[in-house]
Amino acid sequence: MQPAAWAPLTAFTAxxxxxxxxxxxxxxLDAPNARSLHRAPVPRTGGIGIHLGVVVAWLLVRPELPxxxxxxxxxxxxxxxxxxxxxxxxxLRLAVSVVGSGLLAASLLYEHVGVAGVLVATLAVAxxxxxxxxxxxxxGLAGGMAMFGFTFYGVAAWLAGSTxxxxxxxxxxxxxxxxxxxxxxxxxxxxxxxxxxxxxxxxGALGIVGWIERDWPWWFPAVVFSPFIxxxxxxxxxxxxxxxxxxxAHRDHYYQRMxxxxxxxxxxxxxxxxxxxxxxxxxxLATSAPVAGQITIMAAVVLAYAGLLAGxxxxxxxxxxxxxxxxxxxxxxxxxxxx
Numbered sequence: 070m071q072p073a074a075w076a077p078l079t080a081f082t083a084x085x086x087x088x089x090x091x092x093x094x095x096x097x098l099d100a101p102n103a104r105s106l107h108r109a110p111v112p113r114t115g116g117i118g119i120h121l122g123v124v125v126a127w128l129l130v131r132p133e134l135p136x137x138x139x140x141x142x143x144x145x146x147x148x149x150x151x152x153x154x155x156x157x158x159x160x161l162r163l164a165v166s167v168v169g170s171g172l173l174a175a176s177l178l179y180e181h182v183g184v185a186g187v188l189v190a191t192l193a194v195a196x197x198x199x200x201x202x203x204x205x206x207x208x209g210l211a212g213g214m215a216m217f218g219f220t221f222y223g224v225a226a227w228l229a230g231s232t233x234x235x236x237x238x239x240x241x242x243x244x245x246x247x248x249x250x251x252x253x254x255x256x257x258x259x260x261x262x263x264x265x266x267x268x269x270x271x272x273g274a275l276g277i278v279g280w281i282e283r284d285w286p287w288w289f290p291a292v293v294f295s296p297f298i299x300x301x302x303x304x305x306x307x308x309x310x311x312x313x314x315x316x317x318a319h320r321d322h323y324y325q326r327m328x329x330x331x332x333x334x335x336x337x338x339x340x341x342x343x344x345x346x347x348x349x350x351x352x353x354l355a356t357s358a359p360v361a362g363q364i365t366i367m368a369a370v371v372l373a374y375a376g377l378l379a380g381x382x383x384x385x386x387x388x389x390x391x392x393x394x395x396x397x398x399x400x401x402x403x404x405x406x407x408x
Contacts, residue, residue: 072235072291073129073130073131073233073236075129076126076127076129076130076236076239076240076307077239077240077242077243078121078235078243078312079123079125079129079246080122080126080127080240080241080243080244080247080295081122081243081246082122082247083118083121083122083125083244084118084121084122084123084243084244084248085118085122085247085250085329086118087118087121087122088115088119088247088248088249088251088258089119090118090342091112091114091117091118092112092114092115092251092257092258093114094112094114098280100250100322103117103310104243108324109258111257111258111259112257112259112263113153113258113259113260113261114258114259114262114263114373115148115248115251115260115261115262115264116149116153116253116262116263116265116267116268117246117259117263117264118244118247119215119244119245119247119248119260119264119268120146120244120264120267122240122243122244122262122349123240123241123244124249126236126240126243126244127237127240128183129218130233130236130237130347130391131233132233132236132279133238134234134237135173135176135177135278137172137173137176137177138173138274138278141170141172141246141274142267142270142271143173143272145165145166145169145198145267145270146263146267148162148165149261149262149263149264149265149266149267150163150261150262150263150393151163152262152375153261153262153263154265156165160205162266163195163199164264164370166198166199166270167191167195168196168340169195170190170191170192170193170194170198170270170273171187171191171195171391173274173277174190174191174194174277175187176193176279177278177281178190178277178281179280183292183358186308190277190289192243192253193273194270194274194277195274195345196272197269197272197273197294197298197303198266198267198269198270198273199232199266199324200228200269200297200298200301200302201265201266201268201269201272201297202262202265202266202269202302203301203322203335204297204300204324205259205260205264205265205326206300206320206325207255207324207325207328207334207336207337208252208254208255208256208338209249209252209253209256209335209338210333210337210338210341211264211265211268211297211337212244212246212248212249212252212253212260212293212323213244213341213342213345214296214297214341214345215222215241215242215244215245215254215268215272216245216246216249217242217293217342217345217346217349218242218272218293218345218349219238219239219241219242219245219271219272219275220238220239220242220349221293221349221352222238222242222275222276222279222290222293223236223237223238223239223242224349224353225284225285225289225352226282226284226285227237227278228353229285230284231279231282231283231284234278234282237275237302238275241268241275245268248260248264253332253335253338254333254334254335254338256334270277271321272290272294273290276289276290276294277290286356286363288363288367289352289356291353292348292352292355292367292370293348293349293352295348295370295371295374296341296344296345296348297380299321299374300323300324301376302375303323303324303395304321304322304323305377307321308321320327323378323381324337324341325375325403326381326384326385327340327374327381329388330384330385330388332380344377345355348370351366351369352368354366355367362403366405
């Protein structure tokens with residue numbers, strides 16, 4: 070068996086050992102804030118272990134990934150780690166994300182889609198990097214999205230005959246699975262910005278690479294990662310229409326509302342996994358369907374999301390108007406969360 074075939078197992082093992090060691094180090098504790106769903110400080114260095122496992126596995130695969138992807142990925146790792154340890158201004162982090170995404174999009178896509186396409190791709194990758202961070206707020210959720218999302222990337226690439234690229238994605242999924250050993254509720258470690266921001270970047274960047282290599286259509290990454298994209302985008306739009314400061318910490322995401330509505334971290338994560346699985350399967354089915362079938366599947370996905378968000382919104386409204394809604398009992402006191 071080729072050494073590269075062991076890459077996913079290598080990623081899992083390296084991440085498992087690294088996260089276990091990082092948990093014991095006590096470096097960079099995540100203290101509860103206005104956005105948090107946890108009550109006590111928790112180490113937030115798990116992302117270092119994830120990406121250590123990913124890089125070690127990729128060195129086995131030796132994939133022909135663009136140099137700009139490696140460079141931007143590395144810069145985001147360093148900046149995100151610095152933010153976890155010391156804290157960095159929001160503007161600086163956003164600027165690094167946008168510039169890095171722009172360089173990646175221009176390098177990979179200019180000859181394919183021109184200036185307008187590069188601008189759209191820049192915003193998409195930068196948004197994916199940041200929304201992944203927004204959605205990393207409940208035990209097991211962001212790790213699960215990485216495990217399912219990159220697994221479906223890997224399956225699609227494998228079916229398209231891109232074995233090396235499939236192993237690249239399977240390795241990310243395996244590293245996320247190892248992280249979940251410690252992050253599923255009750256979480257003993259968080260991935261931090263160093264985990265979530267680069268993972269979001271990889272979701273966007275590898276999505277572009279797969280499209281260029283014709284492993285999947287342009288919309289496939291958006292469908293696979295739609296559980297995060299829809300929640301973060303709709304929440305941002307909702308807050309913006311209320312003229313709230315969208316950059317400030319909050320607990321308005323739909324997954325955060327589910328936790329507070331009584332689903333808890335475990336129930337919210339399992340419901341999210343079901344949605345992620347469904348979206349990945351539908352995405353795979355749509356790639357081999359005729360155009361009419363693709364449109365039908367996409368329409369069904371949109372309608373399903375509209376129903377899900379509306380249902381959570383109605384439940385939240387009922388809770389807000391309940392007689393004891395403001396009686397001082399925080400549901401998180403009943404659900405010991407570590408988000």
